[in-house]
Amino acid sequence: MRRRQIKILEEKFFVFLSAFMTYSLIVVLAFIILVIFVKGFNALNLDMILKTPEGGYYYGGEGGVLNAIMGSLYIAFGATLIAIFIGMPAALYINVQLIRYRRTQNTIRFFLDALWGIPSIVYGAFGFTLMLFFGMNASLLAGTITVALLISPIMVRTFDEVLSTIPKGLHEATLALGFTRTETAFKVMLKQGFSGFITAILLSFGRGIGDAASVLFTAGYTDNIPVNLDEPAATLPLAIFFQLGSPIPEVRERAFASAVILTVIILIISLGARYLSKRYSRTNLK
Amino acid sequence: MITSLVTILSLPLIIGVGLYLKAAPIFDQQSFYSLIFSSQWAPSKGEFGFWPFITGSLYVTLLSFLFTLPVCLLAAIYLTQFSSKKLIKVMHPVIDVLAGLPSVIYGVWGILIIVPFVSDYIAPIFNATSSGYSVLSGGIVLSIMCIPYVLNMLIEVFNTVPVGLREASLSLGATQWESAKHVVIRGNYPGIISAYGLGIAKAFGETIAVMMVVGNVVKVSFNPLEAAYPLPALIANNYGEMLSIPMYDAALMFAAFLLLVIILMFNMIFRYLIHKTKRQ
Numbered sequence: 001m002r003r004r005q006i007k008i009l010e011e012k013f014f015v016f017l018s019a020f021m022t023y024s025l026i027v028v029l030a031f032i033i034l035v036i037f038v039k040g041f042n043a044l045n046l047d048m049i050l051k052t053p054e055g056g057y058y059y060g061g062e063g064g065v066l067n068a069i070m071g072s073l074y075i076a077f078g079a080t081l082i083a084i085f086i087g088m089p090a091a092l093y094i095n096v097q098l099i100r101y102r103r104t105q106n107t108i109r110f111f112l113d114a115l116w117g118i119p120s121i122v123y124g125a126f127g128f129t130l131m132l133f134f135g136m137n138a139s140l141l142a143g144t145i146t147v148a149l150l151i152s153p154i155m156v157r158t159f160d161e162v163l164s165t166i167p168k169g170l171h172e173a174t175l176a177l178g179f180t181r182t183e184t185a186f187k188v189m190l191k192q193g194f195s196g197f198i199t200a201i202l203l204s205f206g207r208g209i210g211d212a213a214s215v216l217f218t219a220g221y222t223d224n225i226p227v228n229l230d231e232p233a234a235t236l237p238l239a240i241f242f243q244l245g246s247p248i249p250e251v252r253e254r255a256f257a258s259a260v261i262l263t264v265i266i267l268i269i270s271l272g273a274r275y276l277s278k279r280y281s282r283t284n285l286k
Numbered sequence: 287m288i289t290s291l292v293t294i295l296s297l298p299l300i301i302g303v304g305l306y307l308k309a310a311p312i313f314d315q316q317s318f319y320s321l322i323f324s325s326q327w328a329p330s331k332g333e334f335g336f337w338p339f340i341t342g343s344l345y346v347t348l349l350s351f352l353f354t355l356p357v358c359l360l361a362a363i364y365l366t367q368f369s370s371k372k373l374i375k376v377m378h379p380v381i382d383v384l385a386g387l388p389s390v391i392y393g394v395w396g397i398l399i400i401v402p403f404v405s406d407y408i409a410p411i412f413n414a415t416s417s418g419y420s421v422l423s424g425g426i427v428l429s430i431m432c433i434p435y436v437l438n439m440l441i442e443v444f445n446t447v448p449v450g451l452r453e454a455s456l457s458l459g460a461t462q463w464e465s466a467k468h469v470v471i472r473g474n475y476p477g478i479i480s481a482y483g484l485g486i487a488k489a490f491g492e493t494i495a496v497m498m499v500v501g502n503v504v505k506v507s508f509n510p511l512e513a514a515y516p517l518p519a520l521i522a523n524n525y526g527e528m529l530s531i532p533m534y535d536a537a538l539m540f541a542a543f544l545l546l547v548i549i550l551m552f553n554m555i556f557r558y559l560i561h562k563t564k565r566q
């Protein structure tokens with residue numbers, strides 16, 4: 001009888017504890033977002049979003065972080081574009097040309113996953129050596145290329161994950177109808193996996209816009225919005241980081257406001273990815 | 287199509303070689319052994335001992351691992367074994383958003399909440415004074431960053447357990463928790479270890495968030511309330527001056543190379559284990 005009681009007690013305790021851990025994750029997320037929003041709301045105004053830093057900005061003067069917002073968007077857009085050109089064909093290749101070679105597919109996936117794990121600071125350092133090698137300065141171009149390298153594996157693996165769920169029968173049917181493999185890849189697989197493609201793009205974009213360590217060496221920092229590829233570009237994460245290091249309270253407040261801007265962008269992207277992937281997978285053949 | 291695939295797959299090799307070539311000059315000046323195990327850090331005198339940074343990194347990572355361990359394991363069990371379908375639907379976006387928040391946001395949050403918490407509440411418990419910028423703060427912030435990452439993998443691993451096995455265990459009179467303990471956990475050791483291994487690798491390379499809360503002081507200390515200086519933070523903090531001091535850039539590239547090799551190794555080993563368990 002006693003053993004039974006202990007058993008039930010153990011059951012209750014651990015079910016409660018594990019439920020507690022799970023719910024606490026929701027609480028932590030809400031807490032993080034709440035803290036960022038409450039702290040940043042004071043300093044957040046239209047000037048923050050619509051103006052570049054003016055004279056004396058870093059001593060509490062007028063201005064905003066438009067330079068960083070635009071810089072981040074430029075870099076993330078450019079990098080995502082490059083990553084699409086590298087990543088999309090690579091993912092299609094794995095799932096069309098290599099469809100008969102399971103072992104090779106798995107090995108490639110294994111390497112891509114390992115690649116995903118390389119920290120962004122290493123990409124940053126590598127981008128820096130590359131930059132010196134080509135005799136470039138810290139610039140929009142260097143930053144974009146570094147971020148593109150960082151997000152390419154993410155792009156391939158996310159897209160690939162969706163492509164691999166497409167039924168084999170569809171693939172065989174297209175081949176039976178006389179399609180070449182390339183046609184199958186771009187006309188059928190791309191269409192069927194379009195939801196995955198969108199998710200992959202948004203995920204990579206979100207990662208690209210939020211990453212600080214890779215652009216730290218390569219994109220530089222400036223108060224202007226870059227108009228040329230060889231000009232340095234400010235980025236939002238770095239703007240937060242630098243402003244937070246300031247001893248002046250007003251500037252620190254603005255770091256919190258910039259954090260709100262970045263959080264909102266990330267939330268829009270990640271919820272948008274969810275919505276779009278649902279919407280585009282509705283018309284898929286099952 | 288194949289060119290783009292080959293480009294991506296050869297990336298780690300290119301990065302490795304590139305960083306190694308940049309780091310190579312430092313080997314002429316100092317032996318590999320003294321680079322890693324010496325605590326003498328004086329770039330202007332040409333002394334580069336990475337020991338304080340390596341221990342700092344290891345220590346922060348270890349602490350974050352200790353916090354991640356119970357939370358992830360229990361939450362993953364709850365989500366795959368006990369919870370309702372509805373909660374799983376809610377948790378998916380929660381985990382995704384947590385994983386998607388940029389590290390600089392975690393850093394800001396750490397400075398706002400964790401750092402004062404450590405200096406005002408945790409330190410007095412041990413009769414110590416601490417600025418709050420400490421290994422402990424770094425560990426807490428890191429663990430929250432790693433939780434969604436590890437949790438996702440654990441859920442994936444636990445979902446591979448056949449339902450029949452669990453039902454068999456329940457029908458023999460085991461409670462829910464007992465069958466989770468004996469069937470889900472015991473049967474999945476390789477998967478669980480790999481998920482945590484990958485979490486550790488991620489924590490080891492995390493830069494900005496840690497750098498913002500960990501204090502960045504060069505010393506070897508095992509007091510979690512004191513500041514430390516992890517390897518990635520070292521690279522990130524000194525990129526500006528590294529070209530003005532001779533050999534400094536080679537030393538920092540060596541640090542990046544070290545990070546790359548360690549993390550790639552971790553990833554290879556544990557990814558391999560995960561791929562193996564998935565195929566079974």
